[in-house]
Amino acid sequence: xxxxxxxxxxxxxxxxxxxxxxxxxxxxxxxxxxxxxxxxxxxxxxxxxxxxxxxxxxxxxxxxxxxxxxxxxxxxxxxxxxxxxxxxxxxxxxxxxxxxxxxxxxxxxxxxxxxxxxxxxxxxxxxxxxxxxxxxxxxxxxxxxxxxxxxxxxxxxxxxxxxxxxxxxxxxxxxxxxxxxxxxxxxxxxxxxxxxxxxxxxxxxxxxxxxxxxxxxxxxxxxxxxxxxxxxxxxxxxxxxxxxxxxxxxxxxxxxxxxxxxxxxxxxxxxxxxxxxxxxxxxxxxxxxxxxxxxxxxxxxxxxxxxxxxxxxxxxxxxxxxxxxxxxxxxxxxxxxxxxxxxxxxxxxxxxxxxxxxxxx
Numbered sequence: 520x521x522x523x524x525x526x527x528x529x530x531x532x533x534x535x536x537x538x539x540x541x542x543x544x545x546x547x548x549x550x551x552x553x554x555x556x557x558x559x560x561x562x563x564x565x566x567x568x569x570x571x572x573x574x575x576x577x578x579x580x581x582x583x584x585x586x587x588x589x590x591x592x593x594x595x596x597x598x599x600x601x602x603x604x605x606x607x608x609x610x611x612x613x614x615x616x617x618x619x620x621x622x623x624x625x626x627x628x629x630x631x632x633x634x635x636x637x638x639x640x641x642x643x644x645x646x647x648x649x650x651x652x653x654x655x656x657x658x659x660x661x662x663x664x665x666x667x668x669x670x671x672x673x674x675x676x677x678x679x680x681x682x683x684x685x686x687x688x689x690x691x692x693x694x695x696x697x698x699x700x701x702x703x704x705x706x707x708x709x710x711x712x713x714x715x716x717x718x719x720x721x722x723x724x725x726x727x728x729x730x731x732x733x734x735x736x737x738x739x740x741x742x743x744x745x746x747x748x749x750x751x752x753x754x755x756x757x758x759x760x761x762x763x764x765x766x767x768x769x770x771x772x773x774x775x776x777x778x779x780x781x782x783x784x785x786x787x788x789x790x791x792x793x794x795x796x797x798x799x800x801x802x803x804x805x806x807x808x809x810x811x812x813x814x815x816x817x818x819x820x821x822x823x824x825x826x827x828x829x830x831x832x833x834x835x836x837x838x839x840x841x842x843x844x845x846x847x848x849x850x851x852x853x854x855x856x857x858x859x860x861x862x863x864x865x866x867x868x869x870x871x872x873x874x875x876x877x878x879x880x
Contacts, residue, residue: 520844521551523587525580526558529594531802533561533825534832536591536612539572541837546573550844553577553586562829584608589844593832594819595622606630607866609848611840613637613652616863617764617877618791623869630867632848637789638762638871639839639861646761647857648839650697651831655821657701657757660784661690661709663815664753667782667806673813675780677752680710687711691747693739693768693793694757695722698786700730702755707734714747744768749776756785756793762863762873764791771795779811788816 522545524536535558537545542552552574556566566576577583584590584603592612596604604610606629614635616623626633636648661679668688670676681687690706692699695717706713707730715730716739717723723736737743748754748769754777758765765787774783774796785797792798796809797816802823806815821828839858843851852859863871 520588520847521553521586522589522591522840522844523553523577523583524555524558524574524591525583525600526555527561527593527822528597528599529819529822532594532819532822534593534822534829535559535562535564535825536593536833537837537840538562538830538833539564539568539574541833541840542569542572542574544837545840545844548841548845551575553583555580555583559829561825563826564829589840591836591840593829594822595619596626598625601625601629604629604631607632609634609843611636611836611843613789614863615789616871616874617762618789620878623864623874623878626864627867627869631864632862632866633864634843634848634858634861635762635863635871636836636861638863638873639857640761641857647835648832649759651835652821652828653697653759654701655824655828655831656786657698657755658705659820659824660698660702660755660757660786661705661753663805663817663820664690664755664782664784665709667813667815668753668780670780673780673806673808674782675752675778677780679706679753687733688752689714689750690753690755691751692716692755692757693744694759694787695719695726695736696757696759698759699755699757700726702757702786703730703734706753707731711753716743716747739768745773745776748773751777752781754781754783754794756783756787756797758787758793759790760873761860762871762877764877765793767793767795769794769796774812775810777812780813781811782813782815784815786820789818792816
């Protein structure tokens with residue numbers, strides 16, 4: 520199969536869909552790999568690296584798409600790329616369809632095959648292609664939150680970990696999955712006072728065992744969320760429901776009760792956001808202020824650290840690329856339930872039940 524890897528065009532997206540070692544594996548498996556010129560530059564991978572691994576470097580995106588049976592990307596196709604997508608062509612990347620009816624309709628119209636990284640699910644319940652980027656996003660949520668708590672960035676002027684004689688910041692994390700765990704791990708490691716909220720007591724018991732004692736775990740309900748959000752210096756939204764829009768757990772009224780200069784980082788924004796005041800932002804314009812509260816809601820947070828993110832992601836995606844490309848997507852879906860869960864749109868037909876439900880409400 521011809522596998523094409525375009526250069527990402529989303530705002531400040533520095534990741535790329537494959538590394539040179541992955542190209543070598545695909546070529547050895549009998550596939551032809553086309554890489555758009557400059558696609559790996561943001562991740563520290565040169566055209567020469569790709570070429571030495573056996574890829575063909577292509578100068579025009581139109582040609583790259585025209586020749587491909589499978590398009591391997593990181594983020595969802597952007598509007599400028601829709602016209603290049605052919606019927607029956609396989610698209611393998613993050614989509615987060617439930618957050619955008621416009622994107623969903625555009626991909627349906629192309630009659631292509633959309634297999635989404637974020638809904639591939641193992642029998643264990645793990646989302647293996649979501650996990651590595653959730654690790655990055657969880658850690659970066661604290662990194663970015665700490666930055667925007669600085670007074671010069673619009674925040675309160677608080678150091679997350681405090682110093683001797685001065686209390687640390689209070690960090691509230693809603694969601695105890697991979698994003699929430701990593702956010703709590705970094706925040707507690709810095710020395711902040713951390714609360715993690717979730718509806719799963721078993722998951723909270725696990726976090727209580729492995730995280731330090733400056734982390735408090737709380738079973739989430741409306742009252743608990745309201746009380747914790749009011750006291751938060753940094754609020755991290757870390758809720759994920761496979762294929763579906765994130766539930767709006769934090770209301771406008773709750774955010775309005777936060778102190779001026781507090782910071783909201785909604786990592787769930789890829790799925791529509793779990794905080795009612797959140798709206799998508801970009802790395803070029805990462806924040807806005809609502810009633811004195813700084814909001815950071817970038818939809819591709821890991822894209823800022825392209826080198827780390829690309830290698831972490833492609834460690835997980837490559838086995839699935841090999842499995843989809845060799846027999847074709849229909850056989851891959853039949854053989855592997857994880858890939859079947861990843862199939863969102865099949866030649867213009869919306870397949871994934873959670874995505875369908877998101878647009879039937």
